Amino acid sequence: MSGKFVIDKARNGQFYFNLRAANGESILKSEMYVTRASAEHGIASVKANALIEERYERKTDKSGAPYFNLKAGNHEIIGVSEAYSSASARDAGIESVKKNAADAVTQDNTKAHE
Template structure:
């Protein structure tokens, strides 16, 4: 089984997505988008860029924890990983994204939520 993109609504009403591995572990979180269609476009961009190693920006946060950004061809950040315990764990996260993203299905949690008032 491959990974899954999950679209949700932020508290401000905007949309975002997470990519989760087949085991449910989070791999990547997007920025927020004004429309669901924009979030879906972001997912398509992750799928298109996931296998291109040059699109990964390997970083370290203020506390020294490694993480990565996935960037599009225009150098805009598509998504950000969680913080990892080591550079090796971060690199395993990148490998997981490469493995899971291309064939991941999309689960849209906002459609069900928008029909209940």
């Protein structure tokens, strides 16, 4: 079983997605989008950029926890990871995005609420 993108709607009415690994763990979260179509475009961008190593920006948050951003070709952030316990765990997260994004199906949870 491969990963999946899950589109949800926030309380403010905006849309976002998570890329979940086959085990259900969230490995990448998007920014907020005004429309569902924009979120779907973001998913397409993740799929297009996931295998390009240079698109991953390895960072450390204020508390010292490693995380990463996935950027599009225009250098805009299209996804942010969770905070990890170590740099090696962060790097494993990047590998998980590479493994899961390309073939991931999309589950749209927002359509059930319309």
